[in-house]
Amino acid sequence: MKLVTFIFVIGSILFGVVLFQVKYRVSSLESQLQVVEKKIADNQEIIKVCQAEWSYLTQPDRLQKLSDQFLGLKPLLHNQVVDLYEVMRVVEEENLVQAVLQGHVVSGEGS
């Protein structure tokens, strides 16, 4: 009988201690969670503000003024866009000229 009581007493103490520890752990995690959630919400708001600001700062009107002042960029002209085949043709022509100059290829007129 005494042994049973003893086990029971020890058991309930252990159980109580574990229970309290679980409780405190849960509540500390919970408060951490709240802090993190608050931070996430805050950061989301900050991100929104930053996105709005980025959109504001990249207004084409503003960029154009800044570009005119500091970069001197110009709108792309139609003759600045070329076909890839055109590029290949120019490169090949250039290679041929180099080859002729270095004497690898003898041109028709002979030299």
Place this chain on the structure above:
Amino acid sequence: MKELRNPPSALNANRVKKAAVSDDMAKTRLTIVMVGFIVAFLVIGGRLGQLMLLSPEDESEFVNAGIKEEIARADIVDRNGVILATSLVTQSLYVNPKNVISPEITAKQLAQVLPDLKYETVLTKLKSQQGFAWIKRNLTPQQQSAVYEMGLPGIGFQREEKRVYPHGSLFSHVLGCTNVDNKGVSGIEKYFDEALISDKSPLELSIDMRVQHILKSEIQEKMKQFKAIGGAGLIMKVDTSEVVAMCSLPDYNPHEIAKTAPENMFNMVTSGVYEVGSSMKILTTALALESGAVKINSRFDISEPIRVGRFKIRDYHPKKIVADIPQIFLHSSNIGMIHMVKAVGVPAHQDYLKKFGLLQAPILELPEVGAPIVPGEWKELNSMSMAYGYGICISPMQISNAVCSTINGGILRRPTLLKIKEGHKDPGIRVVSEKTSHTMRNLLRLVVQHGTGRNAKAMGYDIGGKTGTAEKVVNGKYSRDNIVTFISAFPMSDPKYLVMVMVDKPKGNKDSHGFATAGWIAAPIVKNVVARSASMLGVTPIEEEEATSPEYEIFKANALVEHH
């Protein structure tokens, strides 16, 4: 002592018996008490455990209710994801006058920190008998902390949302705006008011911010140069009817709607209906060819003016010729157009205009959509004046969308401001055949290469288009003031984008040799817009000076032979 060792007497036996009985009773009672205590302890222990383990959840829900407020109104972005409208959290200042100790001092201090508030107005609010009054909505963070640090009793902050348009007035007629309570009052904001609140993902528009900027700045520049009172522009994808850019000038800053004049809120592209003049000839020609009543080489005498009712209709550039269709189109002959419509007949003409969507208000994702003004009784006279763009008022959006169908292979689609995802293209309805559509492309190219649209010729982009210079109706009479339009598309060999530009009441000056016509004012805008935006829109430039096709060469040879 001896006596005690004696065996128990009868009396003793009796006592023992009694003791045994009371022993039993005590045991029973004890058990009852024990069970009672055990139950009580179990209940208390259970409740303790319940409180320890489960209560934090209830508690956290209660605490979190304060911080879990989410932004209620979704963002609006352009087709490339650039933010056009967003909601930011701000704090608004309110007062509970019953808790204010000294209204005078409080009002004075508030007026000092918030300079745009007047002392008197604040004071009347503080002295009012109500339990609540707004002092200022949407404070900046600096203002908020300044007010907070004064620690005034009766003053409080309320978390609120403020709609922010980072691009200011650039999209005013597309997006519209919201009021101080965050409800949409015009434009996309009003049309999608509920959707923006229920769906948190950003609303993707078909608009391209860069192209919008180019369109607006080019129109603005020409309006200034020719002292025009208004201007409008529209760029659409020809094969899907998506609106890539749309502007109407003058416009307004959506952050300051209270200070905006009502005429600035008017969207010329969708709300305004106009007699579009010669631009209508695109549709007249397309429907005449499509009906089969007129062939491309049909000839009409355009040398004599035509009598329409009380009026004699003449041509702006009279030609003493019997012209075929490309010539009539190139010279923008009113007389020729009237002949064509007469050949088509009223019922078929009416039918085609209906098919083009000109006779009812277009369906568009905006609350500001104007219904066309169509004659109640439709006689041949009406058809004749409509042939060259008078006697019917339609919105620029309507005619632009109809023109899309004449050059995209013949399919009319619903215009839209929302981005259409790959493969979700509206099948649309066929209004003209592929063949007619091809002919129209060549005719439009002819006008830009050799006709009134010459000033729209942008090197490398094969533009085609039609000018329209319409006289404005002032007090029921046609005045000398013009509304000039240019409806164009590029590249004409396989049209990708339609560009419509309209300028209201320009005044000719020496830059336009005194002319206030579409060819001199609207066409150059298109040229600049295309030259600047084509590379962004992904249109490959061509090297030839004049793009061509066999059909085009025949048109050109015929059209030019009499006069050059």
